[in-house]
Amino acid sequence: xPARERDFTAPTVQLLTPEGELRATPEAEVYLPLxxxxxxxxxxxxxxxxxxxxxxxxxxANLQRQGQLALWVPSLGQEAAQVGSAHAxxxxxxxxxxxxxxxxxxxxxxxxxxxxxxxRGATLGGWNPEENxxxxxxxxxxxxxxxxxxxxxxxxxxxxxxxxxxxESDAAVLVYYGDGSTSQGDANEALVFASSYQTPQVxxxxxxxxxxxxxxxxxxRSPLSLRGGGFGxxxxxxxxxxxxxxxxxxxxxxxxxxAGEGPTLIEALTYxxxxxxxxxxxxxxxxxxEVEYWQQRDPIARYRTWLEGRGASASFFDxxxxxxxxxxxxxxxxxxxxxxxxxxxxxxxxxxxxxxxxVEQAAWLDAFETSFDGDAE
Amino acid sequence: MSAGIDQEVRVTDAANGASAPDTPAAPAPxxxxxxxxxxxxHTLSMAKAINAGLREALLGNEKVLLMGEDIGPLGGVFxxxxxxxxxxxxxxxLDTPLAESAIVGSAIGLAMRGYRPxxxxxxxxxxxPAFDQITTQLSRLTVRHDGALSMPIVIRxxxxxxxxxxxxxxxxxxxxxxxxxxxxxxxxxxxxxAYWMIQEAIASNDPVLFFEPKSRYWPKGPVxxxxxxxxxxxxxxxxxxxxxxLVGHGAMVATLLQAADIAAEEGRSLEVVDLRxxxxxxxxxxxxxxxxxxxxxxxxxxxxxxxxxxxxxxxxAERAFYSLEAPVLRVSGFDTPFPPAALETxxxxxxxxxxxxxxxxxxx
Numbered sequence: 001x002p003a004r005e006r007d008f009t010a011p012t013v014q015l016l017t018p019e020g021e022l023r024a025t026p027e028a029e030v031y032l033p034l035x036x037x038x039x040x041x042x043x044x045x046x047x048x049x050x051x052x053x054x055x056x057x058x059x060x061a062n063l064q065r066q067g068q069l070a071l072w073v074p075s076l077g078q079e080a081a082q083v084g085s086a087h088a089x090x091x092x093x094x095x096x097x098x099x100x101x102x103x104x105x106x107x108x109x110x111x112x113x114x115x116x117x118x119x120r121g122a123t124l125g126g127w128n129p130e131e132n133x134x135x136x137x138x139x140x141x142x143x144x145x146x147x148x149x150x151x152x153x154x155x156x157x158x159x160x161x162x163x164x165x166x167x168e169s170d171a172a173v174l175v176y177y178g179d180g181s182t183s184q185g186d187a188n189e190a191l192v193f194a195s196s197y198q199t200p201q202v203x204x205x206x207x208x209x210x211x212x213x214x215x216x217x218x219x220x221r222s223p224l225s226l227r228g229g230g231f232g233x234x235x236x237x238x239x240x241x242x243x244x245x246x247x248x249x250x251x252x253x254x255x256x257x258x259a260g261e262g263p264t265l266i267e268a269l270t271y272x273x274x275x276x277x278x279x280x281x282x283x284x285x286x287x288x289x290e291v292e293y294w295q296q297r298d299p300i301a302r303y304r305t306w307l308e309g310r311g312a313s314a315s316f317f318d319x320x321x322x323x324x325x326x327x328x329x330x331x332x333x334x335x336x337x338x339x340x341x342x343x344x345x346x347x348x349x350x351x352x353x354x355x356x357x358x359v360e361q362a363a364w365l366d367a368f369e370t371s372f373d374g375d376a377e
Numbered sequence: 378m379s380a381g382i383d384q385e386v387r388v389t390d391a392a393n394g395a396s397a398p399d400t401p402a403a404p405a406p407x408x409x410x411x412x413x414x415x416x417x418x419h420t421l422s423m424a425k426a427i428n429a430g431l432r433e434a435l436l437g438n439e440k441v442l443l444m445g446e447d448i449g450p451l452g453g454v455f456x457x458x459x460x461x462x463x464x465x466x467x468x469x470x471l472d473t474p475l476a477e478s479a480i481v482g483s484a485i486g487l488a489m490r491g492y493r494p495x496x497x498x499x500x501x502x503x504x505x506p507a508f509d510q511i512t513t514q515l516s517r518l519t520v521r522h523d524g525a526l527s528m529p530i531v532i533r534x535x536x537x538x539x540x541x542x543x544x545x546x547x548x549x550x551x552x553x554x555x556x557x558x559x560x561x562x563x564x565x566x567x568x569x570x571a572y573w574m575i576q577e578a579i580a581s582n583d584p585v586l587f588f589e590p591k592s593r594y595w596p597k598g599p600v601x602x603x604x605x606x607x608x609x610x611x612x613x614x615x616x617x618x619x620x621x622x623l624v625g626h627g628a629m630v631a632t633l634l635q636a637a638d639i640a641a642e643e644g645r646s647l648e649v650v651d652l653r654x655x656x657x658x659x660x661x662x663x664x665x666x667x668x669x670x671x672x673x674x675x676x677x678x679x680x681x682x683x684x685x686x687x688x689x690x691x692x693x694a695e696r697a698f699y700s701l702e703a704p705v706l707r708v709s710g711f712d713t714p715f716p717p718a719a720l721e722t723x724x725x726x727x728x729x730x731x732x733x734x735x736x737x738x739x740x741x
Contacts, residue, residue: 124523348523
């Protein structure tokens with residue numbers, strides 16, 4: 001009786017080594033032309049966006065500590081996975097985030113103060129995706145958005161908005177979720193539907209190694225990328241701390257999707273260097289040695305080394321630091337100006353059409369609250 | 378509080394104005410000079426009436442899609458979608474993979490893209506894998522988007538007992554959804570209402586849970602193809618009486634009418650109100666009735682604990698307190714899992730159980 005296969009491995013596709021050298025792994029070679037096609041301004045933009053993301057994390061955490069936000073959800077360490085994949089998206093594409101992709105939203109034109117308003121408890125999200133770079137709302141019930149994104153991609157097919165042969169107009173969908181979310185039924189059902197309908201879609205798993213306090217080994221005994229094949233679609237494991245490979249592999253998968261070649265699953269290996277949220281304490285469940293290991297693989301440091309090797313000047317990096325600080329300061333200033341909604345907001349837009357309970361209860365609450373007017377004097 | 382009640386009354390008055398009591402197919406005046414020629418009154422089963430309503434919706438709006446399990450060439454396990462796949466093709470009538478959460482979740486994405494999906498959940502007891510998508514996503518996406526988008530999705534659910542089937546095939550889960558803000562919940566009791574209400578539900582920009590009483594799929598009745606007679610969320614008096622008001626929805630309406638027939642032989646005059654809409658509930662006709670009869674019995678197949686009937690009892694007690702001659706009484710399924718089908722006639726409210734409650738109400 002032959003031994004059963006119990007050794008599940010997948011190669012990690014990488015272009016940029018942790019030391020900052022462009023040295024493609026065998027599986028990465030096919031992606032080199034996509035990187036070579038990028039102009040210097042775009043390459044610098046990657047660095048700039050990663051730096052902005054990291055600076056915004058500091059500002060967000062400080063705002064939370066000062067009682068201005070209920071919560072901050074940091075992306076520290078995951079900048080390359082997010083920035084590379086976000087830049088792979090074309091204007092006509094749609095992005096369904098989880099709730100940690102602040103820089104992705106900013107790249108698509110979303111004002112980060114909209115995210116802070118959500119985390120401040122002033123809104124439930126509230127931005128219109130179509131007016132914000134097709135960047136959809138955050139979804140807090142894990143993996144729910146995977147199904148929405150698949151349905152949206154089905155709609156693109158039914159509309160004839162994809163697979164016409166014109167990559168400038170053919171549309172695709174990119175959906176983000178995490179290693180913890182891969183255990184949810186919805187994430188798996190989305191892969192079933194995507195494969196069945198051959199949706200124009202890329203599933204992008206940020207495997208940051210931890211679902212709050214539970215390691216990815218509890219979610220899966222095998223590389224998450226291998227799940228793609230089980231559902232009938234390509235699964236690719238990439239070095240998620242390599243912004244170039246994150247861009248190139250996502251770009252290639254999106255181009256295939258828009259060309260009618262169906263969905264792809266990407267697992268980006270990265271690391272949540274900070275806490276899950278400001279409510280978390282990672283010192284209770286992970287070791288300093290592990291954090292140090294990942295610090296050696298920092299996505300921004302390696303990319304800076306590579307850019308320096310290509311001749312980027314010190315003044316460029318200074319300029320980016322200054323710009324990032326300015327953005328963070330502006331966001332912080334405007335976060336403190338977020339207006340708290342008035343009580344009518346409770347009842348607005350619960351339904352699209354008139355609803356007797358909304359009318360009745362809004363009127364009752366108003367009468368109740370105004371009955372106290374004058375008591376204060 | 379009074380301002381709110383006034384609003385409620387205005388809404389229900391408008392609803393009532395469209396139809397006199399006990400005339401299910403009361404014609405409304407034509408409002409559109411370009412309206413199609415009258416097609417008259419046909420005799421249809423509820424299954425055929427819903428089929429015809431779905432067909433109208435598919436013809437009338439190319440964004441309408443049907444989604445579900447076995448709804449394509451088979452026409453659904455109850456054949457409600459029979460022939461629609463052949464007529465409209467597999468891109469309008471989707472036989473989906475077998476995953477309820479994904480059916481609802483992908484319908485949400487389709488609605489974001491401008492489609493109007495109409496989902497068939499195969500049986501009442503199989504809606505729960507989709508419960509999360511319905512209650513945490515579908516019901517809230519409009520408010521989460523601050524009104525920037527609507528969720529015009531209809532979820533059709535064949536529900537209820539009386540068909541002698543196995544576990545999970547005879548449930549009445551409507552209260553879970555009526556409890557959830559952001560959803561609308563309706564249930565027709567007749568082929569005429571089913572034909573119109575399915576089209577009105579599809580036309581609604583809000584998500585609608587459309588509970589189809591499967592034991593009523595086959596009995597035939599008149600369907601006026603020209604006139605709805607009532608808005609989607611209006612309740613209606615379907616039998617006039619003077620002694621006690623009975624209220625119910627779906628298949629229970631037939632049970633209540635039977636009870637009223639039996640009572641009439643005994644010299645008692647029972648009024649029957651068909652709720653039609655479970656969320657929102659149109660209390661106008663019900664309160665008018667209770668104000669006349671002074672007594673109310675609520676009947677439902679669902680478990681009584683924390684049910685639609687509980688809500689009606691509380692609201693009628695609040696709003697018609699001085700008219701009531703007796704407490705509002707409830708007749709429900711027992712608070713047990715739906716029993717093996719051999720016992721369903723004892724589990725489900727029967728005309729006799731309704732009349733037992735009527736006797737108690739009259740004893741006060």
